[in-house]
Amino acid sequence: MKAVIELSAARVVASSAARGAEAKAIQVLIEEVAKRTGVSWTQLDSLPSEPQQQQQPLIIAGTAAALDSLILHRSELEADIGSLQPEGFIVHVAAQAGTTIVYIIGKDARGVLYGVGRFLRKAVMSEQSIGMSVQTHMVSSPSFPIRGHQLGYRPKTNAYDAWSVEQYEQYIRELALFGANSIEILPPRTDDDATGPLMKVDPLQMMIQLSAIIDSYGLNVWIWYPNMAEDYSDPEVRRGELAEREEIFSKLSRIDAVMIPGSDPGGMHPVPLFEWSGELSELLQRYHPQARIWLSPQVMKYEPRPWLEAFYEQVNQEPEWLGGVVYGPHIDELLPVYRERIPQKYQIRRYEDITHNYHCQYPVADWDLALAMTAARESYNPRPLAEKHIHNQFAAYADGNISYSEGINDDVNKFVWSDQDWNPDTPVIETLRDFARLFIGNEVAEGVAQGLLALEQNWVGPLIINDQVEVTLQQWMQMEQEGGPQVLNQYRFQMGLIRAYYDAYVKRRLIYETELEHKAKDLLRDAGRLGSLNAVEQAERVLEQANTAPVAQGYKQRCCELADELFANIGSQLTVERHYAIAVDRGAFMDTIDAPLNDANWLRTQFRLVRGLADEQARLLHIRQALSRTNPGPGGSYDNLGSYRSAGRVDPGMGGYEDPGYLHSPRVAPSIYLLRMNEEKKRALGGVPLAWAQHVNALADTPIHATYQHLDPDSAYTVKVAYVGDTVDAELSRDCWVRLTVNDRYVIQEDIHVREGMVTIHESSIPQEALADGQIKLTFQRVRGFKRLNVAEIWIIRQPAQL
Known part of the structure; x- marks a missing residue:
């Protein structure tokens, strides 16, 4: 544990010549300390001369040039001052004749401001108290201009x-x-x-x-x-x-x-x-x-x-x-x-x-x-x-x-980027601790810093099996229960807290609604015994339980409360109607908190289609076909490329670690816009399954490669592909045209027109000679049109043997 010097009784000494941004930096120091502690520091323009005042701590702040006559520890600091680059600073704690002096020295006026920032970030502040480690010695200049x-x-x-x-x-x-x-x-x-x-x-x-x-x-x-x-x-x-x-x-x-x-x-x-x-x-x-x-x-x-x-x-x-x-x-x-x-x-x-x-x-x-x-x-x-x-x-x-x-x-x-632009060697946890300490409070600094890292981990991997989500919520809930009004009313704490509740709520819904979908499909599989219309009605009631008997409503209610508090505190617009967000996609994520997480909407489209058929056998056939939509048949293969399992079949290229913008690497991307198309378009497509709402995507000339092994060289196969058109744009057509090649040799789909905002399904035979070693590589390439290529599903279908 580092020794800490108490600075609540300190005075600030700055040059009488300080003007403009340098004077502003001193003002920031005094104001920000007062906001957090209630301590009002006095500002002096010279060193105190009375003996009793000389025993009180001093904060000497300003540019190196302006403080020339005020720096009492010149020999200690000379080399550091000489090393400063533009915008650089020194924060140094020194002892002087029974008292303590904290130096905040900038190479220039900006340097003073950044020195003040570093002092505030490291200070331990509470009501009527401000502490700083007696070992403090920071010398820093920015890495980037x-x-x-x-x-x-x-x-x-x-x-x-x-x-x-x-x-x-x-x-x-x-x-x-x-x-x-x-x-x-x-x-x-x-x-x-x-x-x-x-x-x-x-x-x-x-x-x-x-x-x-x-x-x-x-x-x-x-x-x-x-x-x-x-x-x-x-x-x-x-x-x-x-x-x-x-x-x-x-x-x-x-x-x-x-x-x-x-x-x-x-x-x-x-x-x-x-x-x-x-x-x-x-x-x-x-x-x-x-x-x-x-x-x-x-x-x-x-x-x-x-x-x-x-x-x-x-x-x-x-x-x-x-x-x-x-x-x-x-x-x-x-x-x-x-x-x-x-x-x-x-x-x-x-x-x-x-x-x-x-x-x-x-x-x-x-x-x-x-x-x-x-x-x-x-x-x-x-x-x-x-x-x-x-x-x-x-x-x-x-x-x-x-x-x-x-x-x-x-x-x-923003704060991570600013710190990395200053010094890319700065550990993220240091930035987060400073962020939490300065903006939320020293008593929760470590918890909030670790909690922000935990929120990032909530979004890693399949949500349904991510046990970090529950741990993250427990951590934030404990801080919520133990924190006083000073913590709970800070909008930055509220932002982390709502995310913890939100993620946990979505996970609970995902588990629940996934099971509801399975139950509904079980009823549909029994349609031959129940009767098609009865099975559809019962399945529909099961799916509706997501709304009539929802789970984890306490989590949702807390999110709603926090959304109102955040709107009041910082103008954060988490809904369109209540908080005036300009659109759902513009930060209004509370408007989508209850978006269906299973294939209920696609199934409801099937129910409407079934009810539109007059013949019972036709209705039963439609139900069987709907339940078998993803079945490639015996000896075949099916991939929803937006899923974690199937995305692994795609060659990652450079990969997201080396190429985080995915300029030369395929990536998994959502196409939520398809779920919002009107009913007429949905019916024309036979409904929009969730499998189309996430796909593998490649930019510009980057191809998508998918490899299939263990095929039977003596069997015949076709490949069926669901291409997803990009989101509709009023000013620029986003249609594109695609080529599909097998083993870099056989072109089996040429100039396939993929229309914006729609799904194009195309099926082609695989040349028998391409199957000689039981392995094929499919290559999807945009040949012209809009610069994004999206592939949602692939079926490799083994054809029945010819007798």
Whole structure:
């Protein structure tokens, strides 16, 4: 146990010359201590001279230059001060004539802020008490020059649009305490509604105020500014676009960089994009001479490679106005390759998606379908170990990161990235302990830190057998029972707690509803004795028990209570109607907490089809066929490639560990959108089974290989495939065309048209010569069309012997 010095009676000494961001850092130190302890430190601008005051601890804080005459332990600290790089700091506890001095020394004003942050992270604070280890000696400078996060004020986000100016400032401050030096804001006009019901401030006014707030901390102001017009060759359009930007550039007190995405939204070819960006640079620098334009080649076209090559060609002309380039979602190139193609004079900023769980840059690996259907795309998603791995996997090829975020759901991930951008050797558990200690409370710091790691493990592997889920809930429930109001009212504690209850509730439902499905199918198998309509009616009643006799309602009720508390505390929008989320997929995961976890909806479609048949034998036949949907027959094989068992049949390529963005590796991905199609489409397809809601997916030119062994060389086989069309897009057709080859030689399906938002099933014979050694390799390759290929099911069907 380390000895701790009590600092509640300390005074803060800072140079009288401290101004701007340096003075702000001192203000942050005093305010944040007061919030957590009730202790109000006095600030002095010189060392105390009275004997009784000399016995009280001192906090001496400021830049090395400003503190020149105030550093009493010059010989102890000289070497460390000389070693500091820009933005670096020292936090050092020293003894002096019977008292204690804590030095917080920055290389520059930012360094003071980051030193204050590290001091606050390590301090042990409680009511009227603040302690620091007497052995404290921290010397640190950042590893990367770009460290930050996007905080967009627009309705699409799952919390930011509900924030006041004061809430924004507090969050920006907290990010800075963990090393962030950049905050990215958005203009009023993006691919979103202009305003929303929760907005407290006009978007342009909020943008103006945020620029000033960020500047007051000495941080960089970035703007994510997409090209929203249709035709930039139209002079009238161009004048309007320039006028809009000029108003913003002229009104913001600080802008350091403007990032323009190539698409999502936007759609300019690189040649006009660069020409337009050069013109924008002139306008930007008229008001902010140091500001630069950065470009991102993210593109969602059918064939992204020609567009990307044209982008490289423009960058390699090395325009002087270009400040750097960005790497993020929809760039179908590994970052090391991207770095090789970009001239070394340009920095690369990562724009990593840390906010989404699927249909994103870095999806949760092999995520259980039950969780994908409920927790959905934007739920609270602490992924500390995964985020550290993704960061470090490619850290050497860029100059830091300003993350892509759509709200508060990725809160933990932001702080992990900031700490890794500061020092990629930082253990994740250290970040989590500091996070919990500073934001929730010292008494639960270890429990919350370990609890966040446990929440990440809840999402690893098949949910139905993941016994970590119950352990995680027990841990969070104990903290809930033992924690006082100071803990229970912290929104960050509530975010972890709701996830623990939510995951446990979904698992209980999954076990229960899986058994209900089995019972319903048992009744259908007995339809010959019961009668088809009676069997259907009884099976339907069994399935309905998921609603009439649901399980674990206490867990659900606690989730509902916490959702209301989180909305009140931080504006987190966990439902569409009650909390004003813009859509279910935009953080409203409480709206999907009861999504069916078995094949009840598919079975109900079968029941409607059965009831529509007039003949009993026809009804019984339909029931038998429905129950045998996945049966490949004797000697055959069936794979639902979204399942853990069958996904193992697919060649992983580089694999998710080396290729976490799955640019060159197949991945398991959900297609929840199919479950939401209208009844007419469902009936046309004969229903939508859960097997179609998760599939193996490959991007661009990456093939999907599946190998089958132990086939009979003397038998004939066919292969039947269920292809899943990508989600429907109003602006870009997502149809694609596919080729299926056996053993890299025999093309058995050519130019199969897979329509967006639908399922295409195609069956073909396997050439007899391909079966010579009893083993076949199936290769699925997108040949044209949208850049995602999705394969849900494969049947290898042995044909009856010809007599």
